Amino acid sequence: NAGVTQTPKFQVLKTGQSMTLQCAQDMNHEYMSWYRQDPGMGLRLIHYSVGAGITDQGEVPNGYNVSRSTTEDFPLRLLSAAPSQTSVYFCASSQQGALPDTQYFGPGTRLTVL
Amino acid sequence: RKEVEQDPGPFNVPEGATVAFNCTYSNSASQSFFWYRQDCRKEPKLLMSVYSSGNEDGRFTAQLNRASQYISLLIRDSKLSDSATYLCVVSLMEYGNKLVFGAGTILRVKS
Numbered sequence: 001n002a003g004v005t006q007t008p009k010f011q012v013l014k015t016g017q018s019m020t021l022q023c024a025q026d027m028n029h030e031y032m033s034w035y036r037q038d039p040g041m042g043l044r045l046i047h048y049s050v051g052a053g054i055t056d057q058g059e060v061p062n063g064y065n066v067s068r069s070t071t072e073d074f075p076l077r078l079l080s081a082a083p084s085q086t087s088v089y090f091c092a093s094s095q096q097g098a099l100p101d102t103q104y105f106g107p108g109t110r111l112t113v114l
Numbered sequence: 115r116k117e118v119e120q121d122p123g124p125f126n127v128p129e130g131a132t133v134a135f136n137c138t139y140s141n142s143a144s145q146s147f148f149w150y151r152q153d154c155r156k157e158p159k160l161l162m163s164v165y166s167s168g169n170e171d172g173r174f175t176a177q178l179n180r181a182s183q184y185i186s187l188l189i190r191d192s193k194l195s196d197s198a199t200y201l202c203v204v205s206l207m208e209y210g211n212k213l214v215f216g217a218g219t220i221l222r223v224k225s
Contacts, residue, residue, distance in 0.1 A: 040122070040217055041217050042116075042201070042217045042218070043213075048212075059212075090157055103213060105157035105159070106157060108155075108156070
């Protein structure tokens with residue numbers, strides 16, 4: 001199993017550009033989520049999905065879109081990049097249940113917006 | 115007030131020392147509790163879950179005090195390889211079992 005994979009590892013964008021961060025998992029997990037991690041702050045939930053075709057907003061969704069057409073893939077789209085979106089982005093997946101199981105994280109994407 | 119608060123450190127300790135981290139959480143509806151470890155520029159990884167009865171995994175002991183909304187992690191006989199950031203994490207039912215992360219406590223173990 002590859003676990004959770006993310007591409008690209010690094011990305012530099014100019015303000016106003018759009019791009020998609022890719023996330024895939026091969027563990028047949030129902031729950032997938034995107035977080036951003038900024039210095040001095042905990043990881044913050046951007047969007048999440050409890051299964052294919054179902055997505056919902058987390059605590060900091062503005063400026064980001066997601067879709068979940070398959071169980072495996074959960075891409076994150078930046079619509080019009082802003083310097084405030086400079087961050088490290090982690091995708092995670094886990095089994096869906098009454099209580100959260102271990103979340104498995106991808107290696108992260110380091111995004112800089114100039 | 116942050117939902118999960120931790121002392122950012124850094125805690126600088128010699129090899130073999132015992133070190134303890136504390137964490138407080140604000141939402142009494144928090145359901146599950148975890149310690150994650152994050153190495154520099156890497157993804158977080160689960161270190162251990164935390165139960166009310168307390169639990170131990172080798173050199174690591176975690177405790178939960180629901181009444182005080184307080185979680186602790188004790189590391190005995192510190193190794194150089196323990197150097198990392200330790201994240202206190204709680205779960206909430208909102209957002210489909212949302213995980214709320216503390217900002218982390220930095221541990222540096224020196225020889």
